[in-house]
Amino acid sequence: MVNAYTKSRIRKIVRRFGLSPLRSDSIASLYRKNAIVRVRTESGTYAMKPFFRSTLLHSGTIDQIKTTADYIQHLMNNGFNSMPQWLASNSGKLWILNRGRPFYITTWINGRRMENQEDFEKLGRALASLHTTSSRSFPIKGPFFNHIRLWQNKDRLFRRRMTKVNQMNKWTRRWYKRFGEACNQFSDRSWTELMSPGIADLFVKEMIRPALIHSDITSQNVIIADDGQLFIIDWDRIKLGSTYVEVATALMNTTHFNPVLIHSLLKGYEELRPLDRAERKMISSLYRLPREAWFAAQFPKSPRSRNMIDIMEHTWPLRLKAMDLLDEWADQQGEE
DSSP: OOOSSOHHHHHHHHHTTTOOEEEEEEEOOSSOTTSEEEEEETTEEEEEEEOOOOTTSSSOHHHHHHHHHHHHHHHHHTTOOSSOOBOOOTTSOSOEEETTEEEEEEEOOOEEOOOSHHHHHHHHHHHHHHHHHHHHSOOOOSOBOOHHHHHHHHHHHHHHHHTTGGGSOHHHHHHIIIIIHHHHHHHHHHHHHHTSHHHHHHHHHHHHSOEEEOSOOOGGGEEEETTSOEEEOOOTTOEEEOHHHHHHHHHHHHSTTOHHHHHHHHHHHHHHSOOOHHHHHHHHHHHHSOHHHHHHHHSTTOHHHHHHHHHHHHTHHHHHHHHHHHHHHHHHHHHO
16 A cells, blocks of 8 residues: 655654654554554654544544543643553644544554563552553443453354355365364353352443553554653544453463463552452453354455454463463452
């Protein structure tokens, strides 16, 4: 794909944030070839990013960027320091509109991906800081995003697809016959645990006193800066939601089922936000849900789905060990 942003357009956008560009280049992400424009200026290097609406929310692009900017401002005002600084535009807002598309600018973070136990402890502390910073200063306006309801729908779709497995291609049919029933058993166990009174009450409490979650904690969205500080990037999907869902998905998306890294992330998190047995049990139950299989069933012809299922198949023994590890971790709290 050709660079979607001309030098003239980049100059017009960044000047509305009080910057004068010297050089710029487009940086690709996992899903977009022109995800970020790196802009070099005399005062430093910055990331210029277009904002795209989430199709999971029933609101327009402008409403979503307004809400996102409000949440980011809230975190900045309350001292959360694990995200790049967002620049204010000449109008004072954290975003501008150009040709109908919202754009925002943050400082550029030079660094590396997470590699060791210390890095994952830093991530755990950053997530705990995010969750406690936002929940302390109640109320925060906005809808509570219910991941559980969304995942229940995806599970139901997966089971419906399973009934038609003989109509699918040979590769998909083989995979479903080998792993499909195990996925359903994991889901059944998790839904039973999540509906138990002690855990269900935690969801009710979260909706009454919600916290902000990043919603897309992956290895690609975490950077260890040159000075050692951890930064979480790409905050387009920030929302009010379940902190337990965030921890469970962060474990799945970053630790590669490595027991040492799983324990490190949880250790860092509990340094700032200790978890009781019910909270630990909730995280363990959420982690067990086979979300990749659900996605693949929803988009069976997508190359991303095929890649997801390939990874799931190759890592199956490690996943089972990670589930057992989290079950043991959840039970430990009751013994302390």
